[in-house]
Amino acid sequence: MTLTEFLSNLANAFRTYLDTTDKINAQNFTDKVGEVFEKGKAQGGGGDDYYNAFWDVFLQNGNRYNFNYSFAGYGWTDVSYNPKYPFKGIKYANSMFLTSSITDTKQPLDFTTLSSQVGSVFQGCSKLRTIRTVTVSETITFINWFSNCPELENIEFAGTIGQNLDIHWSVLLTAKSYHSIMTHLSKTASITVTLPAESIVRNVYDTKFGSGAWDAITAQYPNVTISYM
C-alpha cells in the first residue's frame, strides 16, 4: 500500500465513522480522531456512559446506604475507584475500604447516620494518602478504623470525635491533619487519642504553626488523654 492509498483509506474511515461525505485533508486527521472519540462517547460506546452507568447502579444514584466491604480488597485502585457521588446517609460501613489499594477517597464521607458501630473502615489501606472530609458524631467508635495505613498524610474531620481514636500507624500525617483531629475532639468526653511518636507530632505541628503550638492545642483539651506511640 502506498502512502497516498493509506491516507485515502484513513480519510474514508473518518468519513464513515463521522457519517459525512465532506473532504478530509491529512492535516485535519488529528482533529478528526478527537471527533470520532467524542461521537463514540455520545452514542453510548463507552467512556462517560460506562462511568455513569456503573456508578449510578453501584451507588444507587447516591442513595446507597450499606457499604459493608463495598470497596474492600486490593483490586480497588485509583483507576477502578472513581465514585461520582459523595457518601451520605451511610448506615453500614464495616470494613468499607479494608485493604483497598486506593490512594484517595475522592469523596466526602458522612458517618453521622450509622445505624450501628462499625470497625476497620480504612484498615490495611497501605497506599491511602488522602481521606476527604469525614463527618462523625460523638457516639461513633473508631475500632481499627486507621490500623495499618502507613502512607496516610491528609485527613479532614467534621463533627465531633467523642470516642477513642487510634491513628498512630500514620506517621506521615500533615500538620493540617493533626490540627483537624485536635480541633474536632470533644471538649467534655474522657477519651484517648493515640498518635505517632511524640517527636514526630511535635516537629510536624510546631514547624507549621510555630514553636509551642502543639502544647497550646493539647492544653485546650484537658479531658483528652494523648498517647504517643
Next chain:
Amino acid sequence: MKIETRTVLKADEGMILTDGETYGRTILLGTDRKAEEFYEITDEEYNTILATMTAEAEES
C-alpha cells in the same frame, strides 16, 4: 491563679504503657485519668496483642 499541670507517663526502653485498652510510649494523661491505671508491657507482648487484634478485626 490556678496552675494546672498534667501528668506525663513515659515507658522504659523496650516497654509500652497500657491501661488494657490503649497503648503508648508516652502518655499525656487527661485530667480525670490516674497514673495508677497504666502499667508496662514489653514490645513483644504488645506485638502479640496487636496481631491478635488485627486477626480478630479481619475475621469479624
